[in-house]
Each structure stands twice: as C-alpha cells, then as structure tokens.
Amino acid sequence: MGSILRIILQRLALGVLTLIIVSLVIFAAVNALPGSFATAILGQAATPEAVAAMEQTLGLDKPAVTRYFSWLFAAVQGDFGTSLSQANFASFAGSVADTGVTVADTLAPRFRNTLFLAGLTALIAVPVAVTLGVLAALYRNSAFDRATNIFTLSSISSPEFFMAYVLILFLAVLNPWLPSLSNISDDMTLGERVRTSMLPALTLTLIVTAHMMRMTRAAIINLLASPYIEMARLKGMSPFRVIVKHALPNALAPIVNVIALNLAYLITGVVVIEVVFVYPGIGQLFVDSVKTRDIPVVQACCLIFAAAYILLNLLADVLSIISNPRLRHPK
Amino acid sequence: MSALIWILGALIVMAGAGWLLRAVGQKVTNNAPKWRDMPFAVAFGYVVAAAAILAVLYAFVQAYSSDPIVANTYFYAWFVIVSFIFFAVVAWLFRLLGRAVGTAGSRKLFRQMPLTASFGIITILVYAFVAIFADFLAPFAQDAFPGAINVAPGGDPATGGDPNYLLGTDKRGGDILSRIIYGAQNTVGIAFITTLLAFFIGGTLGFLAAIGGGWIDQVLSRGIDVLMAIPSLIFSLLLMTIALVWADGNATFITVSMIIIIAVIDSTRVFRLSRAVGLGIVVMDYIEAARLRGEKFGYVMFREILPNATAPLLAEFGLRFCFVFLTIASLSFLGVGIQAPLADWGSMVRDGAPFIQNLSIINQEWVLQADEATLEMIGIDKMVRQASLPLIPAAAIALLTVAVNFVVDWMLHRSSGLKE
Numbered sequence: 001m002g003s004i005l006r007i008i009l010q011r012l013a014l015g016v017l018t019l020i021i022v023s024l025v026i027f028a029a030v031n032a033l034p035g036s037f038a039t040a041i042l043g044q045a046a047t048p049e050a051v052a053a054m055e056q057t058l059g060l061d062k063p064a065v066t067r068y069f070s071w072l073f074a075a076v077q078g079d080f081g082t083s084l085s086q087a088n089f090a091s092f093a094g095s096v097a098d099t100g101v102t103v104a105d106t107l108a109p110r111f112r113n114t115l116f117l118a119g120l121t122a123l124i125a126v127p128v129a130v131t132l133g134v135l136a137a138l139y140r141n142s143a144f145d146r147a148t149n150i151f152t153l154s155s156i157s158s159p160e161f162f163m164a165y166v167l168i169l170f171l172a173v174l175n176p177w178l179p180s181l182s183n184i185s186d187d188m189t190l191g192e193r194v195r196t197s198m199l200p201a202l203t204l205t206l207i208v209t210a211h212m213m214r215m216t217r218a219a220i221i222n223l224l225a226s227p228y229i230e231m232a233r234l235k236g237m238s239p240f241r242v243i244v245k246h247a248l249p250n251a252l253a254p255i256v257n258v259i260a261l262n263l264a265y266l267i268t269g270v271v272v273i274e275v276v277f278v279y280p281g282i283g284q285l286f287v288d289s290v291k292t293r294d295i296p297v298v299q300a301c302c303l304i305f306a307a308a309y310i311l312l313n314l315l316a317d318v319l320s321i322i323s324n325p326r327l328r329h330p331k
Numbered sequence: 332m333s334a335l336i337w338i339l340g341a342l343i344v345m346a347g348a349g350w351l352l353r354a355v356g357q358k359v360t361n362n363a364p365k366w367r368d369m370p371f372a373v374a375f376g377y378v379v380a381a382a383a384i385l386a387v388l389y390a391f392v393q394a395y396s397s398d399p400i401v402a403n404t405y406f407y408a409w410f411v412i413v414s415f416i417f418f419a420v421v422a423w424l425f426r427l428l429g430r431a432v433g434t435a436g437s438r439k440l441f442r443q444m445p446l447t448a449s450f451g452i453i454t455i456l457v458y459a460f461v462a463i464f465a466d467f468l469a470p471f472a473q474d475a476f477p478g479a480i481n482v483a484p485g486g487d488p489a490t491g492g493d494p495n496y497l498l499g500t501d502k503r504g505g506d507i508l509s510r511i512i513y514g515a516q517n518t519v520g521i522a523f524i525t526t527l528l529a530f531f532i533g534g535t536l537g538f539l540a541a542i543g544g545g546w547i548d549q550v551l552s553r554g555i556d557v558l559m560a561i562p563s564l565i566f567s568l569l570l571m572t573i574a575l576v577w578a579d580g581n582a583t584f585i586t587v588s589m590i591i592i593i594a595v596i597d598s599t600r601v602f603r604l605s606r607a608v609g610l611g612i613v614v615m616d617y618i619e620a621a622r623l624r625g626e627k628f629g630y631v632m633f634r635e636i637l638p639n640a641t642a643p644l645l646a647e648f649g650l651r652f653c654f655v656f657l658t659i660a661s662l663s664f665l666g667v668g669i670q671a672p673l674a675d676w677g678s679m680v681r682d683g684a685p686f687i688q689n690l691s692i693i694n695q696e697w698v699l700q701a702d703e704a705t706l707e708m709i710g711i712d713k714m715v716r717q718a719s720l721p722l723i724p725a726a727a728i729a730l731l732t733v734a735v736n737f738v739v740d741w742m743l744h745r746s747s748g749l750k751e
Contacts, residue, residue: 018560025557032573135372144376150447157736158729159657161664161680165721168687173718174404176694177334180687240370268562272661276684286565287665290572298572305565313560 008318015314022306023075027068030295080104080300103300107282111304113184114274114281117197118266121204126259129209133216133255138243140221152210160269164203164276172199182279200277204269208262215258219251226250253323260316267308345382349375387412399706400699403715422450444741451737458515458731465516470495473513474672476504483716484723491713498723499716501682507720510674511727517673518663519731521590522656528594529651533601534644538632540602541609552606555599563596567658570596571667582670589659589668597655604647608640646746649739653732660728676724683720690718 062070074080080103136145155163172180182196220243223229232242271283278284282301289297353374356366394409396402426449429441441449461468471477483491484499484507492499498507536555540548558566567589574588612618613636621635662668663677671678692698693711701709 018557021557022560025561026569029569029573139373139376143380153447153736153740154729154733157653157732159660159664159725159732161661162722162725162729165680165684165687165725169407169690169718169722173687173691174407174693176691180691238370240372264562268565271564271568272664275665286568290568290575290665290667293572293576295572298569302561302565302569306561309562309565310560 004322007321011314011317011321015310019307019310020072022310023072023303024068026299026302026306027071030299031064075300075303078104080107080296080303103296106285106297107300107304109186110280110282110285113279114267114270114283116193117200117204117270117274117279117281118263120194120197120201121208121266122259122263124201125205125209125212125262128205129212129259130216130255132209133213134220134243134248136213136217137220137224137247138239140217148213152214155206156210156214160203160207160272161276163206164200164273167199167203167206168276171202180277182277184280197279200270200273200279203273203276204266207269208266211265212255212258212262216251216255219254220247223247223250253320256323257316257320260312260319264309264312264316267312268305341382345378346375349378352378399703399711400693403693403711406715407719418450419446421453422446425449425453447737448741451734451741454730454734455738458519458734461512462515462519465512469509469512471506471509473505473510473517473674475506475509477506480504481717483713484719485716489712490716491710492716499720501679501720505674507679507723510679511676511724513674514676514679514724514727517669518659518676518728519656521586521669522652522659525590525594525597525659526648526652526655528590529597529655530601530644530648532594533598534605534637535632536598537602537605538609538636538640540606541613542628542631542636544613548606551602555602558596558599559603564658564661567592567596567662568665568667571662575667582672585667585670586673589662593655593658593662597651597658600654601644601647601651605640605644608643609636612636612639642746646739646742649735649742653735656728657732676728679724680721680728683722683724686714686717686720687722690714 132148136148139145168180171178178199179196180199182200184193184196188196224247229242229246232246233239237245270279270281271287273279274281274283275287282304285297286301286305288294289301349371353366353369353371356369356374360366390405390408391412393401393405396405423446426441426444426446429444429449430438432438433441479493480500480502482493482496482500484497485492486494486497488494496506496508498511500506501510536551540551570592571585571589574585574592578584578588618631618635621631626635659668660677660680663675664681666678666681668677669675692709692714698706698709698711
C-alpha cells in the first residue's frame with residue numbers, strides 16, 4: 001500500500017511541477033505582446049502620466065520575475081485579476097481595483113456550466129461506449145462491427161462543428177425536439193437544464209463515444225487470445241459471459257485510462273461546441289476574449305484549461321497504475 | 332421527456348419483435364442450427380437493422396410528398412440517402428477500374444481493398460485535382476462578388492436558385508461554388524504546408540535527440556513534455572491572440588503566424604514518434620559503421636536514419652494532416668484563422684450558420700397550417716436550401732478528413748498483418 005501512495009505522490013508532484021512550468025510559458029507568451037498593458041487599457045486616454053500611474057497601480061513597473069510570482073500566487077488563491085474590458089470602464093472612474101467585477105467572478109459560473117456539460121456528456125457517453133465496445137468485440141467482423149467501425153471512424157474524423165450543425169438541422173430545426181441554442185440561467189430546474197444542454201452534450205457524445213468505443217473493442221480483442229479466455233471457452237461458457245466475466249475486468253485498465261483521457265479532451269473540446277450552441281461556458285468566454293484581446297481573461301482560461309487537462313491526465317495515469325498489479329509492484 | 336418515452340417504447344417493441352422473430356424462425360425451420368443457437372442479441376440486432384432500413388425508406392418516400400412542408404422536412408434526409416448511395420457506387424466503380432487497369436501489383440492491391448479505402452483514395456484524388464486546378468475550375472475569382480446576394484443553392488429558379496451559381500451566393504454576393512473550389516486550394520494547401528513544416532521541425536529534433544542522446548535528448552524531451560501538457564487547441568488560441576495583437580489587422584501576417592504556430596505545436600507529436608523510431612534505428616550496426624567511418628551528423632541523420640524511418644512517418648503524416656486540417660478549420664471557424672480575402676471553408680461555415688437557425692420557422696404553428704400561397708410567399712423552398720450554406724463547406728472538410736482516415740485505417744490494418 002505504501003508503494004502505491006508513493007507512486008501517486010510522485011505523479012502528483014510531477015503534475016504540479018508541469019503546471020508551474022506551463023504557467024511560466026503562458027506568462028512568457030503574454031509578456032511577448034507589443035506595447036504596454038496599461039496603454040491597452042487606457043486606449044485613447046494614454047498620456048505618459050496616466051500610463052505611469054496605471055502601471056504603478058497594476059504593479060507593471062516591477063521586474064517580470066516579481067510580476068510572475070505575484071500573478072501566480074494570486075491565481076492560486078483564485079484571483080485572476082481584472083478583465084481588460086471591465087478595466088476599460090473602470091479607467092473612466094479612475095480606479096481599477098474597486099470595480100468589484102473580477103475575472104474570477106466572470107469565470108466561476110461559466111466554469112460550473114462547462115463542468116455540467118462535460119459531466120452530462122460523460123454520463124451518456126461512458127455507458128454507451130463500453131456497451132457498444134463489448135458488443136463490437138463480441139460480434140467482431142460481423143456486419144454490425146463493420147457498420148459501427150465506419151460510423152465511429154467518420155464521427156472521430158469529422159470536425160465538431162459539422163456534427164453540431166447536422167444535429168441542429170435534424171433534431172432542432174426540421175424536427176422541434178430539442179432547443180438549438182442553450183440559454184442557461186441559474187433559476188432553471190435540473191430537467192430544463194438537461195434539456196437545453198442536451199444537443200451540445202449529444203454532439204460531444206458522438207465524438208467522444210467513438211474513440212472510447214474503439215479502444216474498448218481493441219482492448220477486449222487483445223485479450224481474447226489469452227489462455228484463460230481459451231479455458232473459459234472450452235468450459236462451455238457462452239461468448240457473452242466469457243467477455244463480461246473474464247475479458248472485461250482485465251481490460252479495465254486501458255478502458256479507464258481512455259475514459260479519463262477523453263474527459264480531458266472533453267474539457268478542451270467544448271470550445272468549438274460552446275461557440276456553436278452559444279452555451280455560456282468557459283470555452284465561449286475564452287474565444288470571445290481571444291477576439292477582443294482581453295489578455296487577463298485569456299491567461300486565466302488558459303491556466304484553467306491546462307490545469308484540468310493535466311489533472312485528468314494525471315488521473316488516467318494513477319487509475320491505470322492502481323488497476324494494474326504489474327504496474328503497482330514495479331520490479 | 333416524451334421523446335425519451337417514445338425511444339424506450341420503441342426499444343421494448345423491438346425487443347419483443349426480436350424474441351418473436353427467433354421463436355418463429357425456430358418453428359418454421361424446425362430448429363435449424365442457425366436459429367436454434369441464435370443469441371437473443373443477434374435477433375434483436377436483425378430487428379433493429381430492419382427498422383432502420385424501413386425508416387430510411389420511409390424518409391426517402393416522404394421527400395416526394397405533395398405537402399410542401401413534409402417534402403421540405405425530409406429534403407435533407409433524402410439528400411443524405413442519395414449521396415450515400417452515390418459515394419458507395421463511385422467507390423465501387425473506382426475499385427472495379429483499379430482491378431482492371433494498372434500493373435499486377437496495383438491490381439492485387441485493389442482486389443483486397445475494402446470499399447471504404449477505395450472511397451478514401453478517390454476522394455483524396457479528387458480533392459488534390461480540384462486544389463491544383465482551382466484557377467481553371469472555378470467559374471469566378473475568390474474575391475469577386477458577381478451576383479445577387481443570398482441566392483439559394485440548387486440552381487433551380489423555382490426554389491430560389493440561379494443556374495449561374497450552382498451552389499448559390501453568400502450574403503455579399505460571392506459565388507459559393509467558386510469559394511468552395513478556392514477553399515480547397517487555400518485550406519488544404521495551408522494545412523499541407525503546415526504539416527510539412529511540423530514534420531520538418533519535429534522530425535529533425537526527434538532524430539537529433541535520438542542520435543545525440545544524453546543532455547540534448549533530456550532537454551528536448553522535457554521541453555516537449557511541457558508543451559504537450561497544454562491542450563493544443565487552447566495553446567494555439569493563446570498564441571493566436573498574441574499574433575492578432577502583433578498583426579494589427581494584417582491578414583498575411585495572421586495566416587503566416589498561424590502556419591508557424593500550428594506547425595510548432597504539432598511538431599511535438601512528430602518529435603515523440605520520430606524520436607522513438609530513431610532510437611530503434613540508432614542502435615543498429617550500420618549506424619555504428621557509419622559513425623566509425625567518420626560520417627558527419629547530417630549524413631547519419633538524412634542518409635542513414637531517415638530512409639529507414641519513412642514507413643511509420645508516412646502513416647503518421649496522414650493522421651497529422653487530418654489533425655492540422657481540423658485545427659485550422661476550427662480556428663478559421665472561430666474567426667482567428669485564415670483571413671479574408673482568401674476563401675476558406677472554416678469561415679464559410681461561420682458565415683452561413685444563421686441560415687440554419689432561420690429555418691426553424693418551419694416548425695412554427697402558423698407555418699404548419701399555412702396554405703401553399705403563404706408558403707410560396709415565405710419562400711420556404713429557398714429557406715430549406717439555404718440552410719445548407721454552413722453544411723456545404725463543413726461537409727467538404729468532413730469528407731476529406733474521413734477519406735484520409737479511411738485510407739490510413741486500411742494501411743494500418745494491412746501493415747498489422749490482418750490479425751484478430
């Protein structure tokens with residue numbers, strides 16, 4: 001047991017280290033911007049005195065190393081600074097710090113919405129993918145297997161917005177079953193929320209399921225040549241029981257791994273989907289901020305996405321170690 | 332909620348039908364082995380397949396309905412069915428052609444080829460042809476706005492089309508067909524250049540790490556690890572923000588920096604592969620011999636390692652191309668990729684998107700009850716066809732990536748020795 005804990009702690013430390021370096025990369029990238037940040041905020045009102053005053057307020061006159069650490073420590077405490085568009089308004093009032101609306105305030109509800117969407121997708125996708133994968137492995141090389149193979153390969157490789165618009169056309173426009181735009185507000189009941197998020201969730205499901213299903217199928221088929229599967233067959237077990245009782249538990253490690261990786265993909269894959277469905281999540285905010293060049297928001301979104309991505313990859317790593325005794329006791 | 336009940340009900344009915352089918356089959360054939368040993372899941376599968384075929388047939392017939400609303404509702408279903416059959420027939424004919432002409436080797440290749448791979452190859456060939464000869468094929472220039480605005484696709488004046496603009500025109504009067512054809516040149520061409528650049532950077536660094544070993548390998552690998560820890564679409568969006576600020580509206584600068592950014596981000600994946608492949612080759616005796624001969628670094632890299640690493644790199648090239656192509660399309664769709672005046676599929680999808688939403692009028696109560704004259708006045712036929720404006724370029728993107736994936740899948744399947 002002690003060794004597992006040590007391995008997990010090692011991975012965790014490595015993840016934190018990666019995250020710190022990633023934050024450094026993000027900070028460096030943003031600092032490569034031409035012109036001063038204060039000039040950008042002040043816009044037309046950028047007299048030299050005003051710029052100097054603003055730089056002092058924002059701490060921009062300090063050296064880059066100091067600024068990096070103060071940004072990092074603030075970000076760890078959930079303070080991502082003030083959004084540029086908010087600061088623009090505030091600059092007329094004369095102060096930046098007292099606007100009350102910070103990046104964190106804008107991000108928090110949107111982050112919850114994005115997690116809700118990703119969670120809903122996972123709830124639909126994981127059972128469907130595992131079931132389809134088991135069935136495809138069971139009836140491999142049949143018409144069913146070939147049809148799902150073609151279908152999943154197509155849905156993995158086509159762009160997200162194509163899937164999204166096709167689903168909108170057939171499920172929302174031509175047949176009025178689901179709303180095509182996701183207007184989410186806080187006073188919605190859970191049922192309404194699920195209904196409005198259904199179409200983006202279905203689109204993501206199509207993309208993610210395909211990958212998970214193919215991996216499940218491959219993992220199970222890989223095991224089918226093992227002697228214990230042969231033994232189970234010779235005992236006269238039905239093919240379904242052979243797969244569910246003998247192959248599936250042993251294929252669990254790669255399957256769990258691929259599920260965690262796909263959840264990581266979900267967190268980032270939502271960007272395009274959220275734009276298509278006007279879903280009020282963090283991805284849409286990110287794209288909007290990229291277009292308006294709202295650097296503090298871009299920075300914060302980037303850090304959150306990277307953190308979620310690293311965390312889920314870490315989770316995939318740890319889960320595959322825990323579920324595989326050979327990795328749990330390395331020689 | 333009611334939809335959920337419908338789906339559940341249909342599943343239960345189909346499950347019953349499957350059980351019945353098996354029971355009847357066993358009775359009629361007097362317990363022939365095929366029916367006696369049939370698992371319930373298989374019987375259920377037959378019923379589901381039969382139901383699916385019936386649904387497709389129903390949709391196909393409905394498209395010819397005399398009620399204009401019903402006919403228009405099933406227009407797209409009809410179109411999907413027809414184009415699916417069309418592609419299948421084209422792929423089949425192409426495979427037949429490949430089996431008849433060519434060298435013995437190529438004929439053998441086509442004999443073992445599945446339809447999906449033959450579809451992929453013909454599609455890639457057509458795209459390459461269109462991309463290369465875009466200037467001769469396109470009826471109008473890509474930055475010309477020759478026609479009336481918002482002409483519907485289809486070319487039939489009865490449904491709001493114009494035979495001069497087969498796929499209609501956009502909101503500025505640009506011919507969609509020409510823009511699609513030039514889009515093949517721009518989008519596919521830029522994606523191709525980007526992938527080449529990514530392979531050049533990633534391949535060189537990967538082989539460098541493999542040959543050099545030691546601290547070069549450590550520094551490069553750890554650096555790449557960090558870059559790979561940031562999701563690639565997010566990272567490219569971050570870097571594109573910076574490029575946008577630097578460019579200050581200069582379209583060429585934005586496009587060039589996008590190529591470089593995506594190439595660098597994607598070269599990390601190429602680095603991983605080429606380093607792994609290179610490590611396997613570096614330990615070979617002929618590399619040792621070349622080193623003892625006193626060959627230079629560059630010679631070892633390009634004349635000894637590269638020729639032996641071509642096969643895995645080539646398969647990777649197909650997949651990387653798809654990935655790069657999709658990233659560029661996504662960036663353009665989000666508005667930070669390829670910029671006007673270059674015609675490009677991703678931004679065409681974004682421009683056409685409102686037309687789909689407009690069509691949701693077809694479900695409103697007053698439209699459903701309207702008589703033919705009112706429908707004529709709304710121009711329902713035209714609206715239905717215009718809803719395809721975002722779908723045409725999106726389908727153009729999807730078709731190419733699906734085609735490349737089919738071919739790569741087939742190649743991988745072949746090289747894995749057809750096991751299972």
